[in-house]
Amino acid sequence: MKLQLAIDLLNKEEAVKLAQEVEDFVDIVEIGTPIVINEGLPSVKLMRESLNNAQVLADLKIMDAAGYEVSQAVDFGADIVTILGVAEDSSIKSAIEEAHKNGKELLVDMIAVQNLEKRAIELDEMGADYIAVHTGYDLQAEGQSPLESLRTVKSVIKNSKVAVAGGIKPETIKSVADENPDLIIVGGGIANAENPREAAKYCRDVIDGK
Amino acid sequence: MKLQLAIDLLNKEEAVKLAQEVEDFVDIVEIGTPIVINEGLPSVKLMRESLNNAQVLADLKIMDAAGYEVSQAVDFGADIVTILGVAEDSSIKSAIEEAHKNGKELLVDMIAVQNLEKRAIELDEMGADYIAVHTGYDLQAEGQSPLESLRTVKSVIKNSKVAVAGGIKPETIKSVADENPDLIIVGGGIANAENPREAAKYCRDVIDGK
Secondary structure (H helix, E strand, O other), X not given: OEEEEEEOOOOHHHXXXXXXXXXXXXXXXXXXXXXXXXXXXXXXXXXXXXXXXXXXXXXXXXXXXXHHHHHHHHHOOOOEEEEEOOOOHHHHHHHHHHHHHOOOEEEEEOOOOOOHHHHHHHHHHHOOOEEEEEOOHHHHOOOOOOHHHHHHHHHHOOOOEEEEEOOOOOOOHHHHHOOOOOEEEEOHHXXXXXXXXXXXXXXXXXXXXX | OEEEEEEOXXXXXXXXXXXXXXXXXXXXEEEOHHHHHHHOOHHHHXXXXXXXXXXXXXXXXXXXXXXXXXXXXXXXXXXXXXXXXXXXXXXXXXXXXXXXXXXXXXXXXXXXXXXXXXXXXXXXXXXXXXXXXEOOHHHHOOOOOOHHHHHHHHHHOOXXXXXXXXXXXXOOHHHHHOOOOOEEEEOHHHHOOOXXXXXXXXXXXXXXXX
């Protein structure tokens, strides 16, 4: 089981500082969509150049011109790039193709997908590396959580790895880890903790079953 | 009927140069998603500061954290911001609220929406300023066009304005203008023309019925 830190609400220099602080305990550092929108792909490049072993995920939430967008993200150093599960099949396929051509991975974000089971089966067949169930900020505000969606997706996929995101914190990560996803994504639960390094270590320990 | 130039595949300085060249003939200049991803919102700011009368649209294709993203785009000078029609209702509503609070407009991009008629009715009721039918790059490559979708949306909305995008060129704009949308979005048809100013003037003349 891998742990990903999602960084959404900082500038790229602060994001690097946070990532370096917790790198010992996380497998993947995500440059979140808000940072990409605010500062562009140079934020991904800076993160890649600033980390040692952790992978860098660029949360582009691609919707169109998918092959091009993946190639750009890869050029700027991304190891994993995200596309939306609601995107057209042709976009998903060209994104997967472009990522794999470069030895990189594609994560499909299932946010706002209406028929999770059907779409997960399709994405699994298309060759998505990760399928991520994701309760976004705007639905977290309505009290929703991604656990049931995680079970649904996990029960139907054969080759893809399953990731889970949406409001997961040190206090709640045990219940998520118990479902045995391949990747758990934690954002504010680490980034906004009083001691982010401690919060990341705690999440790591839970994931490692300590 | 308004005319929008969508600029996708340049850097922000080249985008400004192109926009200034054609500003006499267009109502709205769009900073396309690829520019936002590559360079971030400073590209929107530079465009806003470089134009006189044309509005600036930031094609963020928002999917989550919608109120925050709209406020960021507005801070950087956007007059119109885009959100995806496939986004959750809670995201669309907070985006509309944030845009209107600032006296700005929201355009909902219908790319990959499966039930256009149903979604258009919902978005119209939520108060979307523009509903944009949009055949993306990846489906244009499969030979699709947005004209039929335009008719579908136009037939059901009451208050929203309707926009149309996707591979429209000087050679084809007459057939689009004949459908009488509120906004026609042209990208490569102007940007990649041998003489972009002439192409923009031609599009303007068609729209004005000259």
